Amino acid sequence: MRQEFIITVYSENHIGLLTRITIVFTRRKVNIESLTVSESAIPGVFKFTIVIKATKEQTIKIVSQIEKQIDVLKAFYHTNEEMIYQEIALYKVATESLYENDTIEKIVRNGGARILEITREYTVIEKTGHKEETQALFNELNKFKVMQFIRSGRIAITRDPIERLSEFLKERDAFLNSLD
Amino acid sequence: MTTKKVTGSQAVILSLLEEGVDTIFGYPGGAIMPVYDALYDFDKNVKHILTRHEQGAVHAAEGYARVTGKAGVCFATSGPGATNLITGIADAMIDSTPLVCITGQVASPLLGTDAFQESDVVGISMPVTKWNYQITTPEEIPEAIAQAFYIAQTGRPGPVLIDITKDAQFGELEFEYKQCTKIRSYVPEMPVDPFKVKEAAEIIDQAKKPLILFGQGVIIGNAEDELKAFIEKTGIPAAWTLLGLSAIPTDHPLNVGMLGMHGNYGPNLLTNEADVIIAVGMRFDDRVTGKVSGYAPNAKIIHLEIDPAEIDKIVKATVAVLGNSKKSLKMLTDNVKENSHDEWIERFRKCDMIENEKIIHKDLYPEKPGLTMGEVIRIAADKTNHEAILVTDVGQHQMIASRYFKFRNSKSNVTSGGLGTMGFGLPASMGAQLGKPERTVIAVIGDGGFQMTIQELGTIAQNKLPVKIIVLNNNFLGMVRQWQQLFFEKRYSFTELQNPDFITIAKGFGIDGHKVEKRDNLDGGIQKMLDHNGPYLLEVVIEKEDNVFPMVPTGASVSEVILEP
Ligand SMILES: Cc1ncc(C[n+]2csc(CCOP(=O)(O)OP(=O)(O)O)c2C)c(N)n1
Numbered sequence: 001m002r003q004e005f006i007i008t009v010y011s012e013n014h015i016g017l018l019t020r021i022t023i024v025f026t027r028r029k030v031n032i033e034s035l036t037v038s039e040s041a042i043p044g045v046f047k048f049t050i051v052i053k054a055t056k057e058q059t060i061k062i063v064s065q066i067e068k069q070i071d072v073l074k075a076f077y078h079t080n081e082e083m084i085y086q087e088i089a090l091y092k093v094a095t096e097s098l099y100e101n102d103t104i105e106k107i108v109r110n111g112g113a114r115i116l117e118i119t120r121e122y123t124v125i126e127k128t129g130h131k132e133e134t135q136a137l138f139n140e141l142n143k144f145k146v147m148q149f150i151r152s153g154r155i156a157i158t159r160d161p162i163e164r165l166s167e168f169l170k171e172r173d174a175f176l177n178s179l180d
Numbered sequence: 181m182t183t184k185k186v187t188g189s190q191a192v193i194l195s196l197l198e199e200g201v202d203t204i205f206g207y208p209g210g211a212i213m214p215v216y217d218a219l220y221d222f223d224k225n226v227k228h229i230l231t232r233h234e235q236g237a238v239h240a241a242e243g244y245a246r247v248t249g250k251a252g253v254c255f256a257t258s259g260p261g262a263t264n265l266i267t268g269i270a271d272a273m274i275d276s277t278p279l280v281c282i283t284g285q286v287a288s289p290l291l292g293t294d295a296f297q298e299s300d301v302v303g304i305s306m307p308v309t310k311w312n313y314q315i316t317t318p319e320e321i322p323e324a325i326a327q328a329f330y331i332a333q334t335g336r337p338g339p340v341l342i343d344i345t346k347d348a349q350f351g352e353l354e355f356e357y358k359q360c361t362k363i364r365s366y367v368p369e370m371p372v373d374p375f376k377v378k379e380a381a382e383i384i385d386q387a388k389k390p391l392i393l394f395g396q397g398v399i400i401g402n403a404e405d406e407l408k409a410f411i412e413k414t415g416i417p418a419a420w421t422l423l424g425l426s427a428i429p430t431d432h433p434l435n436v437g438m439l440g441m442h443g444n445y446g447p448n449l450l451t452n453e454a455d456v457i458i459a460v461g462m463r464f465d466d467r468v469t470g471k472v473s474g475y476a477p478n479a480k481i482i483h484l485e486i487d488p489a490e491i492d493k494i495v496k497a498t499v500a501v502l503g504n505s506k507k508s509l510k511m512l513t514d515n516v517k518e519n520s521h522d523e524w525i526e527r528f529r530k531c532d533m534i535e536n537e538k539i540i541h542k543d544l545y546p547e548k549p550g551l552t553m554g555e556v557i558r559i560a561a562d563k564t565n566h567e568a569i570l571v572t573d574v575g576q577h578q579m580i581a582s583r584y585f586k587f588r589n590s591k592s593n594v595t596s597g598g599l600g601t602m603g604f605g606l607p608a609s610m611g612a613q614l615g616k617p618e619r620t621v622i623a624v625i626g627d628g629g630f631q632m633t634i635q636e637l638g639t640i641a642q643n644k645l646p647v648k649i650i651v652l653n654n655n656f657l658g659m660v661r662q663w664q665q666l667f668f669e670k671r672y673s674f675t676e677l678q679n680p681d682f683i684t685i686a687k688g689f690g691i692d693g694h695k696v697e698k699r700d701n702l703d704g705g706i707q708k709m710l711d712h713n714g715p716y717l718l719e720v721v722i723e724k725e726d727n728v729f730p731m732v733p734t735g736a737s738v739s740e741v742i743l744e745p
Contacts, residue, residue, distance in 0.1 A: 011365065012364070015314075016302060016303075016306065016312075016314075019303065019306055020306055023306060023307050027307065060492075061489075061492075061493060064488055064489040064491075064493075065489050067488070067489070068487070068488070068489045070310065070311040070331055070363065070365060070366045071311075071365050071366075072365055073364070073365045172364065172367075173364075175367070176362045176364065176367075179362065
């Protein structure tokens with residue numbers, strides 16, 4: 001059964017690694033739903049958060065192929081339930097429509113969104129949430145015409161009490177030292 | 181440690197010398213000229229083989245790597261030079277062959293400007309390299325090359341490409357070399373888990389119809405003795421994949437033949453009766469498994485493998501033992517009971533008899549007028565006492581040679597398995613000969629594949645490499661024609677060849693040779709080739725429409741192996 005999986009990849013910061021990782025997906029014709037890359041809490045270690053729709057079996061194989069890349073430290077996969085995750089969305093609407101009635105303001109307040117910037121011409125609204133939530137807000141706001149809309153890739157954090165990466169790095173260092 | 185000031189290109193050569201490189205295959209051009217200039221001063225320390233095409237260089241490097249176990253090294257210039265390496269790199273990737281390819285690149289300020297002979301080699305080679313890296317400053321050279329050798333040669337080996345911009349080759353650095361011994365993000369091999377070994381041993385001890393499948397992992401891991409000890413203690417029959425061939429002597433009583441599409445009857449048929457399969461250093465390629473859903477339905481699978489990504493990739497393992505086969509086989513042997521499986525082995529013998537009667541005897545001792553590939557291979561193998569290195573190209577002759585050559589020594593079979601690269605054979609034989617100068621190297625090549633890299637005759641002649649080349653000429657792209665006959669109603673669409681006079685061509689390159697068309701001249705012809713001092717081309721005209729059998733048709737399960745059309 002195909003479902004959403006969140007793949008997290010920890011890697012060294014090397015040029016070209018992003019391509020190496022995405023090749024693993026394209027070669028198997030698995031579409032990446034969203035992709036976010038940033039430095040992790042550990043300096044020099046980068047973290048990729050990749051969302052795909054695939055079967056569990058496919059996902060396991062993809063993760064082991066990613067882990068096989070020389071510059072990858074570790075890759076994990078999770079179901080949505082196992083993680084806390086968010087996406088951020090920005091909406092630009094005409095400021096005029098804000099003045100015309102107070103519905104927009106209500107939508108913003110009730111939807112847990114906030115206004116980032118107001119100019120004479122436009123207003124930028126921000127909302128953090130799951131895709132369904134940011135989409136719902138889009139649908140509401142679009143009644144007043146959304147001029148621009150953007151949603152980020154997903155970022156996610158495990159529900160696990162331990163920080164997996166630092167544990168992992170400790171083990172890896174000990175292991176490599178034991179080989180000497 | 182003392183350092184000395186050198187140019188980037190000198191650092192390239194010095195680094196290779198530090199890694200013990202004795203042979204480089206390559207082709208010069210603008211963007212790698214500084215490296216070639218540096219090489220000029222080191223011709224006493226390292227041999228450079230100028231091939232006639234970069235594809236020749238990379239396949240030669242593969243041949244060298246396969247017989248020595250060391251990384252093959254090749255040089256190419258930017259743009260077309262580098263892209264000409266790609267087929268060989270892809271071949272090395274899928275067959276786990278260690279290579280270090282060094283390509284020149286346009287100067288770093290020109291990167292991304294579509295400069296003359298600029299191509300994105302790092303991008304192009306990414307899917308087919310174990311690792312690749314672009315160097316843009318001279319200081320990076322020693323460390324990147326050290327890492328390249330470490331990555332190429334450890335764990336599951338593979339090709340690595342280092343792209344060096346011209347300004348990095350010209351620039352200067354304080355040279356200091358340290359071999360790479362670890363990389364934080366890379367674990368070449370997992371330590372063998374003794375619990376997994378125990379679990380595997382228990383299953384093996386219980387087995388009634390166990391079968392060992394061994395692949396190239398045994399050869400790469402230098403685990404030949406360990407495999408033999410394991411086989412002999414457990415009395416389990418063992419079958420080889422195309423790349424596992426030569427790991428143990430072919431005539432070992434427990435060696436029951438080749439797996440796969442054109443493998444032997446017994447191991448294919450009986451795979452599906454086995455109750456336990458012990459797969460060692462092999463990856464369940466589709467040419468081995470046939471239809472996966474119909475593969476080994478009764479067997480528990482024990483998979484000894486160095487690459488974690490191979491576990492459960494095609495066939496689900498009941499027990500996976502990760503790690504180097506040399507270690508895991510040793511531990512497994514210590515944990516299993518002595519045993520024998522005479523009745524089960526008798527089944528293989530019966531299959532051998534059937535195959536012998538229906539196929540092998542006719543292939544090796546034909547009574548029809550036309551020559552067969554089988555008899556050529558039989559005579560060449562016998563005359564070299566089964567001690568030659570066999571290099572094959574791709575097609576019918578490859579399957580026939582692999583089936584009938586028979587080996588006594590490991591690392592003696594060089595072929596393009598995973599990629600099936602026509603044009604591999606001739607250049608790979610040069611590399612094999614340079615890697616093992618003391619041994620006889622026999623290259624068996626089809627008339628089609630020979631013409632893909634025929635220009636390497638020039639390299640063979642220039643370097644006086646005493647390769648014995650046998651071209652099996654059926655005037656067809658034989659293997660494709662066989663498929664057309666069997667599955668496309670004999671519609672021979674573009675598989676017939678009008679061939680040149682190969683002997684004249686060889687002589688034009690300065691290589692002696694002759695053509696055999698009759699059985700009466702075959703034995704003497706092969707003898708003449710072997711006695712000849714230096715390279716030699718023997719063209720043998722064989723029956724045009726012979727087929728290779730047995731065969732597991734595409735989409736069929738291994739037990740549906742057929743003995744005749
Ligand atoms: C580079 C490349 N192109 C095409 C093929 C497909 N192919 C596989 S076997 C074969 C025929 C080989 O003919 P020949 O070299 O004459 O050998 P034979 O089968 O007759 O022994 C072809 C075309 C291939 N394996 N490699």
